[in-house]
Structure formats: C-alpha cells, structure tokens
Amino acid sequence: MKARSLEAGLRWRLVAVLTLLWVAGTLGAGVALWHETGEVLDSALAETAQRLLVLPLQDDEAATPRVAEVGEHEERVIYQVFDARGRLRLRSHEAPEEPLGQDLADGLHRLGPWRVAVITRDDGRRRAVVAEALEHRVESVTESLLALMWPLAVLLPAAVVLVGVVIRRGLAGVRQTGEALDRRAAHELDPLPLAPVPVEMQPFVRSVNALLARVGQLLQAEQAFAAQAGHELRTPLAAARAQAQRLLAHTGDEGLQERVRSLLRQIDRLTRTSERLLDLARLRGGAALRRSALDLAELARLVVSDFGGEGAAVSVRVVAPPPVLQADADLLALALRNLVENALRHGRTPVVVEVAPGRLTVLDAGAGVSPEEWERLARPFERGATPAGGTGLGLALVAQVARAHGAELRAAQAPGGGFAVTLEWPRPR
Template sequence: MDGFKKRLNASIQRKLSFSLLLAILGVALVAGIFSFVSAFDEAHELQDDTLRQIAALFDRQHLPLAHLGDDGRTQGSDEESRVIVQYLAGGGKAAGQGDAGAPLPLPLTLADGLHTLKVGSEPFRVLVKTTASGERIAVAQETGVRDEIARDSALRTLMPFLILVPVLLLIVADLVRKMFLPISALSAEIDQRSEQALYPVETADLPAEVRPFAVAINRLLARVGQSMEAQRRFVADAAHELRSPLTAMSLQAERLAEADMSGMARERLAALRRGIGRGRKLLDQLLTLAKVQAAPDLPTSAVSVQGIYRRVLEDLMPLAEAKRIDIGVEGAQDALVLVSELDLMAVVRNLVDNAIRYTPAGGRVDLSLTLEAGGALLQIKDSGPGIPAGERVRVFDPFYRTLGSDQVGSGLGLSIVKAIADRTGAEVRLADAAQAAPSGLSVSVFIPKAKLRVG
C-alpha cells in the first residue's frame, strides 16, 4: 500500500486520474442507491395504484366474483403474480375469516384503504373498498411478488449506471492522458536535444499552467548559452594570446639552432623545439574545438567525401611515410554529403591523424566509403592497439588519453570529431577493426542524407 501511495504522489497524472475516478465512483454509487430506492418505491406506488384500479373496476362494472373460481383468481393465471379479489362483507356473499370458501382469511373489521397483513405465513398487501352498492371487497397481492417486481424494475434503472460509469471512467482516464500529452511531448523534445541545442522551447501550444515552467526553462537555456559562449570566447582568446609568444619562441629556437653549440645543448634545444611544436598543435586544437562548439554554419553545397579523403591524405602522407605505414582509400565509390567542408575536413583529418600516430611502424590504415540507409558511412581502420571497450566512451572527453599510450598528443582529436558529429547530426561509432588480436580500431562516421556521386 505504501508503494502505491508513493507512485500515486510521484505522478500528477496518476493522482488526478485516481481522484477523478474515486469522485465518479462515489457520485455514481450515491446516484445509483438513490435511483434504486426511488424506483423501488415508485414500483410499489404503481402496484398500489393497480390494486385501486382493480377495485374501482369491480365497483363501476358491478362484476360478480363467482367467475374467479373458488380461490379468487382467474383459471390458468400465474400463481406468483396473481391478484386476489374477494368479498370482505356483504350479507350472504360474505367471505371472511371463518368462511371455508374464502380465498384469504381476512379480518372483517379491516377499515377501507391499504393494509399490509400477514395471512398465514405469507405477507399480503390488501386494499379494502366499499362499493357503491354497500358491499365490501378486498383486493390482495402477495408482498413477495410485489417486492420482486419492484426490485426487477429498480435494477433495470441501474443498468445505465452499470454500462455508462465504466465507459465514463475510461473516457476520463483517456482525457487526462491526452491533457498531459503536451508535457510528455515537451519532455521528450528536450530529452532528445544535444548539449549544443539551446534554442528556446516552443510555448504557444502549451497549457497555461505549464507555460510559466517552459518560460523558466527558456530563461535557463539562455543563461546556459551565454555561459557556454563566454567559455568558448575565453578559450579562443587565450589560444590567440598564447599563439604569438609560442610563435616568437619557435622563431628564436630556429635562430638558436643555427649557432654553434655542444651536442648536449643541441639535444636540449631539439627537446625544446618539440615542446614548442606540441604547444602550437594544442593551441590549434583548442581553437578548432572552440569553433566547432559554436553556432553551426549552414552548408551551402554538398561536399564530395572522396575529395576530402584526397586532401587529407596529401597533407598527412609525409607522416605516414615516415612510419612506413601503408595508407590508402578502398574503392572508388563517392558520395555527396550536406555538411560544411571545414567540418568534414576536420573530422577526417583528426581520425586519420590519430590512426597514423597510434599505428606501429609498418602498419596499415584504410579509408572507405559505403552508402547505407540513405546516408554515407565513412570508415577509418588501422592496425594499431585499438581502444579497450571500457574506455570507448571516455575517449570522447577533452584531454582524455588511453591508459598506457606512449604517443604524444593533446587528447582533443576525438572530442573535436564528437562535437562536429553532434552538431551536424552524424553518428560516431568505435569498434574493433579485426576479430583476432591485435585487432586495431575501426572508427565509423554515419552521415545521414547523402547521395551517390556518379562520374
């Protein structure tokens, strides 16, 4: 019972539905009892009127009672629903309490009007009337029969309640569910948004009671958007400010390399230049990440995937040749995707750069393109160590690097890929490139709404 109360209090819809159902059932029960009692009493009134009409008919028509038979009822009539008519007093025709021929042994002293008497072991409803000729007649009916008829009549009045109340309960439950549909739709719409989708919630179709809550959500989204924009501006400004001194340090290191120095000093200078290079690359990655997290630029034209592949391979081929890595594109199929050229270039470049860096010398990196489900599937496979299944969610976090990796990097490459994918509606999946170890890594990027390029 406590669990039911907790579930009831946790949901306004359940609480409202339950309260309405209880109210309807309570009103229906009271109305049903009132209707039953009223119909029961009215049926008794009608039966009393029937006794009066029978008595009036005998009085007006002066009908003899002999044709009713010795037991006071018509031959072949229903035993249970019979109405008994007999003389109560009237000279030689008197049929009273000591008359063996009388159907019912009724007291002769009964006053005119309606009486409820117990005759023998059966209760009777008796109407006593004095006719115009001075004779007294009694019209009687068993109360058990009367009650059964009245009960059947009253139960028939309850049939509409028994049919309509369940229908009303279903209608009310359905109406309450439909009334809360805008709230469910609003919840689903907000839940399906990406972290970058901070545009306001539409409030025109919401109920007046929910609209203030939606307006408050819109204000919160605006504040979050302003805070994120301030963070992006800070990262971009900091990267720009740091780029100038790093460039100056790089130039000074190049000039210093031209001077005469000892072997140990030259080794330390080489380490310094490598550190400066890593810092410049980190700044470039930070600027790229800040840019892709900003408001998206709508693409004006479709981009060729094979064209992007060629440009990326031209830029990164020296890095692959330095490690003797066999890199290339499988197949000649091309597709046009409605994505910003800079975004697609950043995605492919970061994935290929990671594949080359983490693939051992003499390894292999393959790029491929297939069309499926109305979209383009870009795949970059390598023969490197791969990524453990438990870390495939974490690797998309900024600055996260796989444990045990001896490669130098910023940890922002996959974060940039994920940010661009979320912003453009693409999907990034990580899997093993092969079944046997070492399995390598296969990165798939599915871009919807692509079309085959012929020629």
C-alpha cells in the same frame, strides 16, 4: 523506470472518473426509482383492494368461494376477499386458500416475500387482501438499472476515443514545443515560445528557458575563454618557437641541442592545443558551416597525402564510389586528420581510411578501447591510459564536427580484427 504517457494517463483517468460518475448516478437513480416505484405500486395495491370491496358477491353461507379464472398467465398480484365472518368469498387463481395477513390491521405491510395491502369496508361486511411479490419489484428496478447501464457499455469506447482526441488537442502545444526542442541543434539556445503551451505548462517552459539562458551564458564564457586563450597563446608560442630554432641553429653543444629539441616539441604541443581550442570554440559557438559539394574519396586522399612520411602506413580504400556530399571540407578534413593521427599514435599500423557511400572509416590494427572508455575519450581533455602524447581534444573535436554535419561518430572492433572509428551520415529518406 518506464516513462509514463501524460496523454494516456489523463485519458484513462478521465474515462474511469466518467464511468464511476455514471455508475454512481445510476445507483442513485436506482434508489430514487425504488422509492418512487414502491409508492406507485403500493398505491396500485390499495386501489385494487378498494375495487374488490365493491364487487357484487353472494353472502349465502352455503355458497362456495369463487376463483377468478382468466386462463393461464403469470400473476404478479394475488388477492383474497373475505366476508364479515372471515370466510373466503373470492380469490385470484394463484392466491392460496389460507388467509393472507389474517391478523394484520388495515394498511400496507410486508409479509415474508409479499407486499400486502389490507382494507376493510366501513360496515365491516367485507375485507380485501391484495399482495404483490417483492421479487417483482426488485426485478423491475433491476431491469430499469440495466437499461440505464447499457448506454455506458455502448458509449464507453466512444468516450475513450473522444477524450483521447480532446486531450491530444489540448496537449498539442506541449508536443509541438517538445518536437521543436528536439529539432534544435546543440548551439541553438533561444528561449522556447510560450504561446502554444497551455497556461498550466507555461511555468515549466519558463524554467526550461531560464535553464537554456544559464547554459548559454556558461557556453559563451567557455567559448570566450577558449578563443581568447588560443589567440593569446598563438603569438608568444610563435615567438618562443622562433627563439628556440635560432638557439638550436647557433649552438654546437649536443646536450643543449637535445634540450632545445625537447622544448620545440613542447611548444608544438602547446600550439596544437591552442589551435584545437580555437576550432572547438568556433564549432561550439555555432559558426555557420561553409558547405559545398564534396567527394569523400578525394577528401580522404588529400588528407592521407599529408602523412606521406609514414610511407605505406596510411592508405585509402574506396569500397564503392560515394555520392557527392554537401559538407564543410575544411572541418571534415580536420576531423579525418585527427582520426588518422589518433590511429597512428595510439593504434598499430597499417592504418586504412575506408570510403563508402555516406561513410568514412579509419581502421588500424590495434586492440582499441571498450565502449565505456570510448564514450569518456570523446569528452574534451580526456586521454587514454597510453604513453603516447596528446592534447585530449582530438576526439572531442571530431565529435563536434560530426554533430555539426548531422553525422554519427561510433567505434567498434573491426570484423577482420583491429579497431574501426566511423563517421556515418544517415541515409536520405
């Protein structure tokens, strides 16, 4: 599943909540506005009807109804005035000639699309009918609601930015803690500080600290066991080898000599395993690197010279003069020696150590392994399906040396055929 951003999720959820609250508040205001506007306009209709009742009009039966003409304009309110006999005496220019609300009692009424106010004088001589189109009220309230919604459209982008800034600052402590954890080396298992982290996230950080403590205890136990086992094995193995060599020197039996040589090979294998265990324990224990200026080409030549018995099987090729590198020469030599031994043992000759700026590559003519198999072999005590011997610690040691130096260990098929294992340092920025 794709990882989701907590910051983005909170930002859009808060903006959505603010938008919903604004819309809900606007709708609530619209309901209140409709009610209050209705009361005000109903009162205005009644007041208009009362004023019409006191206008001077002719009561002559022969008089024609008067029409209020004030020029063309949009008339939102129309009115009619009737005499005691129900005859129309006065009307607005858009009011119909037929009576509005003829059978309606005095008061406020809804008549089709109209809101109608009907008032009759106490003496019964005159009756006024004033009507307003309900469409006008709906239009007024709608325009008011739209006026309330416009700020939301303007402020919403600003709200997105401001909410994002507030959340980003609130989560700054969490981000700093994560970045500090990413920058840590593999052996740095000190607890994370709680101070910069919000209170809600502190239980999570405490759990991480507890996990780091447990991992540290397990690593310490593993390192102590490996170091102790290596130290304890070194002396008896040296003594056993000395006794086997003495036995080989003082016996003339060919069969017994062959058995002693086999014993010596097994003792040497155990010795290499104990030495590798000690090296791994030192690296995993976070031992400080003894860094110094190092020429990779000189290091490669020095390591290859240890394989002089191989003749032309191992050689050095300098692609370009490498810059001076700050590194632990002993550990890098140990890693390179392991890679060359693996190439000789599991690959095919010739083996070439290629030196380039920030890169050491060991190439052999073998078929190599798949990426999945390579990932497995880089773990301690993992061996490939080959008849050649080995401890299963060589690549694990090389990977540990690479991590300690900030380099990357990778393997791939060589462009010209064969298999290539590379130690590469990142380019300086």
